[in-house]
Amino acid sequence: MFQPTEGQKIGIGLVGFGLFFLFLGVILLFDKGLLAIGNCLFLSGIAFIVGINRTWRFFFQREKLRASLFFFGGIFIVLLGWPIVGMLVELYGFFLLFKGFFPFVIEFLRRIPGVGLILSIPFISRFCDNLSGDTRRSIV
Template sequence: MFEISDTQKIGVGLAGFGIFFLFLGMLLLFDKSLLALGNILFISGLACVIGLERTFRFFFQRHKVKASISFFGGIIIVLTGWPLVGMLFEMYGFVLLFSGFFPVAINFLRRVPVLGTFLNLPGISGVLDKLSGDSDRTRV
């Protein structure tokens, strides 16, 4: 088992609040201030969880330059007053940046007791198989 430091616990909380404020900002018709607050909290939470150096290396890898420019460009566009356009850029960058994590997250969510039953339904399972890149998954 591994130890979780206090900084990592704070980072999980910051990232959680960041996602909450992003969701709330989109729910309230792309409120600029909530989206900006959510972006700042999410990035600072990510930096607390994995560390500043690893965060910097994650965003500025050679093969992720396009995704990072899109993600951070979307944040700048949100801050300048175009929240809808900025969130579109940001979502595109987010999908490109974190697409390697999607199969791990989907397989983890499939093992959660109640949610796993829902995610293994025939229609939903097919969509998730395409997202995770696991088209020939054996169903149990």
């Protein structure tokens, strides 16, 4: 079984707090302070989990450069004071950056008892299949 190091445990906590602050910032009508804190915590958590060097290489690969520009550009737009536009740009960049992970995440979520039941609802199932790029699944 995988045992995270102390730094990775800190990173998991930072990512969790970052997602919480991002969620809270969106719920509170796109509060730019909460969104900025959430972005900083999320990015620092990722760096703690996988390491600074690997994080740098992930974001600045040649094929992911456009996605990284959208992601970091969205963060910059949020800091400039346009949180809704910035979050939309950032969300697009996030989708482009992490679209390779979506099939694994969706398959993991399908194996969780309560979440798997929700993901088996026909409309949601088709959406998840399209998101993960799985065209082999068919509705029975």
